[in-house]
Amino acid sequence: MIEQLVPTMVTYLTTIGVDPHDLAANPAAVIVTVDDIVLDWVDPGQVGADCSVAALYSGTEVPPRISAVRDASPGRRAFSVLHEFGHHLCTQVDEVADALWDLPEGGRGLEEDLVDAFAAAILLPADTVWATFAAGVDAASVGRLWRTTSASREACCVAAAQQLPAPGYVMLLRPDGRSQFAARHGDAIAVPRETAQTATKLRPALNGGTARGVDRPTLGSGVHTAEMYFDAIAADSYVFAVWVTDSPAWDALPAPLDSRPVGNTAYCGACAREFTTWRAACRHCGEPHCIRCGACECEPGGLRPVTTRRCDRCFQELPLPAFNGDSTTCNDH
CATH class of the missing domain: 1.10.10.2910 (Arc Repressor Mutant, subunit A)
Structure with a gap:
């Protein structure tokens, strides 16, 4: 459309x-x-x-x-x-x-x-865009479009994303891995500004070099999408990163991609349990809210007051007065 x-x-x-x-x-x-x-x-x-x-x-x-x-x-x-x-x-x-x-x-x-x-x-004139991406969209070609025109990095990301052969993203990242801008193609879910891209394989590009392989983009909620092929290159204090689900322009080893998204897995100290959530992480500390008590690192019990604790001896969920201070063993043991 x-x-x-x-x-x-x-x-x-x-x-x-x-x-x-x-x-x-x-x-x-x-x-x-x-x-x-x-x-x-x-x-x-x-x-x-x-x-x-x-x-x-x-x-x-x-x-x-x-x-x-x-x-x-x-x-x-x-x-x-x-x-x-x-x-x-x-x-x-x-x-x-x-x-x-x-x-x-x-x-x-x-x-x-x-x-x-x-x-x-x-x-960006259409003929310039077509000529730049005649061989496909990779990170280097996005950088080349930016260097050879007066358009902003963001505009170049949008133009490149429109040329992708399959759903994916063309991202502009800062060296800390947070997105300055993310253009999408197909049915890819929008990635907001300031979303931290935590893919381990991106690190060489974020450190000033290049990176290429298979990994998962991160959505604003902190959830990781299905696996995608990616190509990234550092360019004057930023990183261009191209993600695509199929037919990457660069030589990529054919590999079966995991199409399942991955939720946020974390540990809640208040509940003394590990959990997985699809909710957005806390905007302040970046940690997921516990699905039971709502706690994160900076907002203990942020969504619902913590009133109980599970005893590590009898394994019962008991009111907080049944414990001494921060003890995880109830007063009956």
Whole structure:
């Protein structure tokens, strides 16, 4: 659907007198000529840390407003502003609005991918993208697209993800393994900004080199997806990582991939038991919440007060007053 809607959005620009080439050259200057849109430059703290781009769109204001982070790099500013402009167009282009309306939740998830694709299409000529990925998408080719154009890393990730032969991701990672941005293809589940990618085999790339093999991307909840082929390369303080479920562009040993996702396994000190959960990990300490008492490392009993403990001698679940202090043996033994 995205492949059909992006050209519709670009065509709409010409009907309202906007030249896509002018928009690519100076997004901020052109966007403010459309529908009286107001463009504000704001401090980073005014844009949520979880936002995948450095800007916000408010379509409920009259006139509509885009707030963009002033200290982002020029490339990221351009991509972010175009991303938010794409949200505005989703409300103005009838074909797009109708297509999203027919989807669950008004097509929110698809809309994010759509406006990313729109921004990338404006910034990166189609013939350049096709030429760069003629032999397939790997981490080195994503880096090459970034180095040979003025587009942001994020825009290059989106353009590359659209060329993947199967479901997967093209991620921009910081050296600590957290995602700066993650473009997806197919039915891959979205990976939010700041999600820590914990795949062990990624480590050589995060340390400044390259990495390639089979491992599991990590979702925002901390759950690991099914296994995927991956290729990663360090590039000027960031890492480009390409993940794909099938037909990788690089030489990969044919291997049966495990299609089962893997939950978060952890140990709860309050309950003295190991557990596996599919819930999101704590945003502060990064540890999963216990499925019994809700405890994590920084929020003991965060979801439900801990009122009992299992005795390690009689194996009964007893009220806390039945124990002395932190003892795991009840007072009857």
